[in-house]
Amino acid sequence: MSDAVLVEVSHVSRFYGALAAVRDVSFTIHRGEVLGFLGPNGAGKTTTMQIISGNLAPSSGSVTIAGHDLLADPRAAKAELGYLPESPPLYRELTVDEYLDYCAALNRIPRGQRAQARATAKEKCGLHDAGRRLIGNLSKGFQQRVGIAQAIIHMPAVVILDEPTVGLDPIQIREIRALIRELGKTHGVILSTHILPEVQAVCDHVQIIHKGALVLHERIEGLARRVxxxxxxxxxxxxxxxxxxxxxxxxxxxxxxxxxxxxxxxxxxxxxxxxxxxxxxxxxxxxxxxxxxxASLEQLFVELTGGEPAAAEAAT
Amino acid sequence: MIFTIATRELRALFLSPLAWTILAVVQVILAFLFLGRIELVQLYQARLAAMESAPGITEIIVPDLLGNAAIVLLLVTPLLTMRLVAEERRNRTLALLFSAPISMTEIVLGKFAGILLFLLLLLAMLALMPLSLLLGGALDWGLFFSGLLGLALLLAGFAAVGLFMSTLTQHPAVAAIATFGALLLFWILDWSGQGGATVFAYLSLFNHYKPFLEGVFDSADAVYHALLITTFLVLSIRRLDVDRLGG
The missing domain is CATH 3.30.70.100 (Alpha-Beta Plaits)
Structure with missing residues (x-):
C-alpha cells in the first residue's frame, strides 16, 4: 500500500456572514485510509465535506486532491473525487442504469468503457438486479446504494461519503460497511457519521470537529491514550x-x-x-x-465536545 | 459534455407528461389559428384573384401564424424552463454536477441546449403546418424561413431568460412566474413610448421579431437576440458560481 497523500486540506475556513462554520481546519488523507469524521450536529462536518468536494468554496485556505488544487485546477481535482452528499443526488425519473450511465458520462469515462464501469459499480454496491428499476421506486436503502455507486463509478482516488448508512436496515448497514472497508484498501475514504460504533468498525483514523474547529485527529488504536x-x-x-x-x-x-x-x-x-x-x-x-x-470513542467524543452524552447515544 | 447534459434535460422533459402536454396543446391551438387563416384565404379567394398585386398565400398565413405562436410560446416557455436549475436545487441533485469534473459554463450551456432542442422540435412541428400547403401550392421560401429564423432566435432568448430565472430560486413556480413577467415586460416595453423611437421601443423583443415576420433580415435584430441570449447565459453562470462561493 503506497501512502501517497490523496487529500490535503490546509487552513480551510468558511464563514457565513459573521458565523464561522469551519475554522482553520487542516488534515491529510493517504491512500488506503478510511477517515471517520465525527462531530455533533452543526459542528461543520457537512460544510467541510462540501468544501472538499468542490460544492462550496472555502473563504480561505486550500484543498488539494491527488496533487491537483481544487480551486486552481478544479477539473483535474474533481475527476479524482467521488462524493455522496447527505441526501443522494438521484434523478427519480431515471432507471438505475440510465442514471449510472449519465454519471459515468459526467465523469468523462470514455463511451466504450461506460458499460464496464457501470457493471463494476453495480456489482460493488449489490445492485445487479436493480438495473432496470426506476430510482424513484427503490427503497431508501437501495437509493443509498445507487448514491454510493454514483460516487465510485469513475474509480476516484478519493471517496467522500456523508452519512452513508442513514436509513438502512442492519443487514444493509453491514454490507455498506464492508463496502467502505473494501474501498478503503484502494482509495482514500472520508466518512462522516454520528454513529460512533460505525467509526470503530470501519475507520482507521478518527477526526472530531467541534464548533468548526478540529479537536482530534488520531488513529483508532491511539484513541485509548487520549482518553x-x-x-x-x-x-x-x-x-x-x-x-x-x-x-x-x-x-x-x-x-x-x-x-x-x-x-x-x-x-x-x-x-x-x-x-x-x-x-x-x-x-x-x-x-x-x-x-x-x-476506552470508548463515545467517552472521548463527549469529553472533547463537552456535549451531552444523550446526543451521542441517540445516534446509536 | 454539454451534449450529455442536454440529452438528459431533454429526456427528463419527455419522461414527465409536461413535455407531451405542452407539445399537444401548443399544436392544437396553433392548428386552430392556422385553419382560421386558411378559411380566410378561401373566403376572399375571388377578391384576391382580382387584385392587382395581391398578397401571396404565404404572406397571409405565415406571419400571422408565427406571430401568434410567439405569444403562445411566451406563455409556455416559462413552464419548460422553470425546472432547469430550481428543481435540481430543490432535490439537491446539483451536487452531482458540482462535484463532477465539469465547469459551470458547461452545465449552463448543457441545460440551455437541452431546452433549445425541445423548442426547436416544437418549431419543426409548427413549420409542418405551412409546409402542408405545398400539397396544393407553393410557398414563399424567403418569407417562410426568415419567419422561422426569427422565431427560433426569439425562443432561444426566452429559454435564456427562463434559465436565468430558474437559477435564482429553488421553487419552480417562482421561476416560471418571474420568467413570464420578464418576458412579457420585454414584449410590451414599446407600449409605453409615445413615438416609436424611444429606448424602450428599441429594447422591446417584439420590435426585433416583427421584421423577421415581414421577411426582413436585419443583422441588427439578429445581434439584439444574440446579445440577449448571451447576457442571460452569462448571468446564469455567474449566479451558479455565486451559489458555490456565497452561502
Whole structure:
C-alpha cells in the first residue's frame, strides 16, 4: 500500500456572514485510509465535506486532491473525487442504469468503457438486479446504494461519503460497511457519521470537529491514550457504598446504577482492580464481575465536545 | 459534455407528461389559428384573384401564424424552463454536477441546449403546418424561413431568460412566474413610448421579431437576440458560481 497523500486540506475556513462554520481546519488523507469524521450536529462536518468536494468554496485556505488544487485546477481535482452528499443526488425519473450511465458520462469515462464501469459499480454496491428499476421506486436503502455507486463509478482516488448508512436496515448497514472497508484498501475514504460504533468498525483514523474547529485527529488504536480516564465495570451482589471505592488511590469517580453495578473511572495506568477485589473480599460485598471497559470513542467524543452524552447515544 | 447534459434535460422533459402536454396543446391551438387563416384565404379567394398585386398565400398565413405562436410560446416557455436549475436545487441533485469534473459554463450551456432542442422540435412541428400547403401550392421560401429564423432566435432568448430565472430560486413556480413577467415586460416595453423611437421601443423583443415576420433580415435584430441570449447565459453562470462561493 503506497501512502501517497490523496487529500490535503490546509487552513480551510468558511464563514457565513459573521458565523464561522469551519475554522482553520487542516488534515491529510493517504491512500488506503478510511477517515471517520465525527462531530455533533452543526459542528461543520457537512460544510467541510462540501468544501472538499468542490460544492462550496472555502473563504480561505486550500484543498488539494491527488496533487491537483481544487480551486486552481478544479477539473483535474474533481475527476479524482467521488462524493455522496447527505441526501443522494438521484434523478427519480431515471432507471438505475440510465442514471449510472449519465454519471459515468459526467465523469468523462470514455463511451466504450461506460458499460464496464457501470457493471463494476453495480456489482460493488449489490445492485445487479436493480438495473432496470426506476430510482424513484427503490427503497431508501437501495437509493443509498445507487448514491454510493454514483460516487465510485469513475474509480476516484478519493471517496467522500456523508452519512452513508442513514436509513438502512442492519443487514444493509453491514454490507455498506464492508463496502467502505473494501474501498478503503484502494482509495482514500472520508466518512462522516454520528454513529460512533460505525467509526470503530470501519475507520482507521478518527477526526472530531467541534464548533468548526478540529479537536482530534488520531488513529483508532491511539484513541485509548487520549482518553483522560479509564473505566472498570464492577458488579456486586451486595451493593457497597460508592464513597468507599472513590477513596481508593487513582479513582476519579464512581457511578452506581443502584442495583449493585458500578462504573469506576480511574487514572489510566493506575488500575484499582486489585484494591477493589481486596476491599470486596474484606467487606463481603460478593463481587462477581470485574472487567476493564474498552476506552470508548463515545467517552472521548463527549469529553472533547463537552456535549451531552444523550446526543451521542441517540445516534446509536 | 454539454451534449450529455442536454440529452438528459431533454429526456427528463419527455419522461414527465409536461413535455407531451405542452407539445399537444401548443399544436392544437396553433392548428386552430392556422385553419382560421386558411378559411380566410378561401373566403376572399375571388377578391384576391382580382387584385392587382395581391398578397401571396404565404404572406397571409405565415406571419400571422408565427406571430401568434410567439405569444403562445411566451406563455409556455416559462413552464419548460422553470425546472432547469430550481428543481435540481430543490432535490439537491446539483451536487452531482458540482462535484463532477465539469465547469459551470458547461452545465449552463448543457441545460440551455437541452431546452433549445425541445423548442426547436416544437418549431419543426409548427413549420409542418405551412409546409402542408405545398400539397396544393407553393410557398414563399424567403418569407417562410426568415419567419422561422426569427422565431427560433426569439425562443432561444426566452429559454435564456427562463434559465436565468430558474437559477435564482429553488421553487419552480417562482421561476416560471418571474420568467413570464420578464418576458412579457420585454414584449410590451414599446407600449409605453409615445413615438416609436424611444429606448424602450428599441429594447422591446417584439420590435426585433416583427421584421423577421415581414421577411426582413436585419443583422441588427439578429445581434439584439444574440446579445440577449448571451447576457442571460452569462448571468446564469455567474449566479451558479455565486451559489458555490456565497452561502
Amino acid at each position: 483522560k480516564s479509564a473505566t472498570l465495570a464492577v458488579a456486586f451482589r451486595a451493593a457497597p457504598d460508592p464513597a468507599l471505592i472513590e477513596r481508593l488511590p487513582g479513582v476519579h469517580k464512581v457511578e452506581s446504577d443502584g442495583a449493585g453495578r458500578l462504573r469506576v473511572f480511574h487514572e489510566p495506568g493506575q488500575d484499582p482492580a486489585e484494591a477493589i477485589v481486596r476491599l470486596a473480599a474484606e467487606k463481603c460485598w460478593g463481587i462477581y464481575e470485574i472487567a476493564p471497559e474498552r
